[in-house]
Every structure is written in C-alpha cells, then in structure tokens.
Amino acid sequence: MNSVWNGTSADRRRAVLAVKDSLRHLNGELTSLNRRVSGKAGLKDIDLECLDLLVRDGPTGPSALARSLGLHPATMTGVLDRLDHGGWIERDRDPADRRASVIRAAKNRAGEVYGLFSGMNSSLDDICSRYSDDELAVLSDFIARTAEAGRRAANALA
Incomplete structure (x- = not known):
C-alpha cells in the first residue's frame, strides 16, 4: 500500500485532518445508530456491544470478555446477567x-x-x-489499521 503523495505538505496536512474529522463524524453517527438499535432491542448500549463482540468473535469466558470491553469484572457480571435474563446469551461450562x-x-x-x-x-x-x-482492499486495510490503533490507544489508557 505504498503510494506517492504529489501535493504539498500543507495539502497533505489538510487531507489527513479531513480523514480524522471524517472518522470523528463517523464515530458519532455509528454511536447514534447503535444507541437507537439498543433502544429498539431493549438493550443497554454496553449490552449491545457485548453481544456484538460475542457474535463477531465467538464464545469466550467472562474475564476475557470484560478485558475486551474494558469493563470491571463486577460490571461484566451485571451485563451478562441482563443478557442472560433477556435470553440473548447462553452460559455453558x-x-x-x-x-x-x-x-x-x-x-x-x-x-x-x-x-x-x-x-x-x-x-x-x-x-x-x-x-x-482494489479500492475496497485499500479501504478495508485502512479501517482495520484504524481499529487496531484505537484498540492500542484504549489499552494504553487502561
């Protein structure tokens, strides 16, 4: 994914800032969408996030789930109890x-x-x-790298 930038350094700074601004805007819009989906499903935002993680990554233990979500284990217990009570999850040995x-x-x-x-x-x-x-491959790579940067930044704050 190496390309050559043909503009000035000021043009590049503006382009990078535009990408960052777009990502902040996207985050806000997706947060709003997730809140509305959570509300329609009768879930709290964190419950939806937990459920999404389980669907995406598959079965896991409560401690690993809490770490992935950046939650205290006691908070995770409450989330899992709500999801279990609503029939959204299954707990197995x-x-x-x-x-x-x-x-x-x-x-x-x-x-x-x-x-x-x-x-x-x-x-x-x-x-x-x-x-x-080819463009979709570049977009997918960018989004995956951005998500990984977000994960690393969150872990650094933990």
Whole structure:
C-alpha cells in the first residue's frame, strides 16, 4: 500500500485532518445508530456491544470478555446477567475447566438485533458497489489499521 503523495505538505496536512474529522463524524453517527438499535432491542448500549463482540468473535469466558470491553469484572457480571435474563446469551461450562464458564450469543436471538441494522447494511452495500476491488482492499486495510490503533490507544489508557 505504498503510494506517492504529489501535493504539498500543507495539502497533505489538510487531507489527513479531513480523514480524522471524517472518522470523528463517523464515530458519532455509528454511536447514534447503535444507541437507537439498543433502544429498539431493549438493550443497554454496553449490552449491545457485548453481544456484538460475542457474535463477531465467538464464545469466550467472562474475564476475557470484560478485558475486551474494558469493563470491571463486577460490571461484566451485571451485563451478562441482563443478557442472560433477556435470553440473548447462553452460559455453558468450559469443557477444559469445569469451574469456568463460556459465554455465547444465543443463536435464536441474534437476528432480532441485526435486522435492525438492515438499513445501514443496505446502504453499505450500495456504497461499496461504487468502488473497485482494489479500492475496497485499500479501504478495508485502512479501517482495520484504524481499529487496531484505537484498540492500542484504549489499552494504553487502561
């Protein structure tokens, strides 16, 4: 992903600032969307974030989940209790350590939440259809690197 910048250093600074501003704006819009989805599903924002992590990354233990979300273990217990009470997760014994548990998203409920994102997903499909495969690869790389930078920055603040 090496390209040559042909503009002036001032042009480059403006372009970088525009990207950063766009990312801040995107963060705000996605936060608003997630809040509305949470509300429609009867979940707290952090509950939706936890559920999304379980769907995306698969079953995990409560301690690992708390670390991933940057939550205190006692807070994680409350989140998991709410999700369990609502039928959003399943708790199983860890086959490797019977004293531990594994948390997984309930397969029969995930579609309820993700159906609420259908408008956004349709819009993303339309947006992505306007880019070439090479451009999508660059965008995907940029987003993955940005997410990793965010994870590292969050960990540094922990």
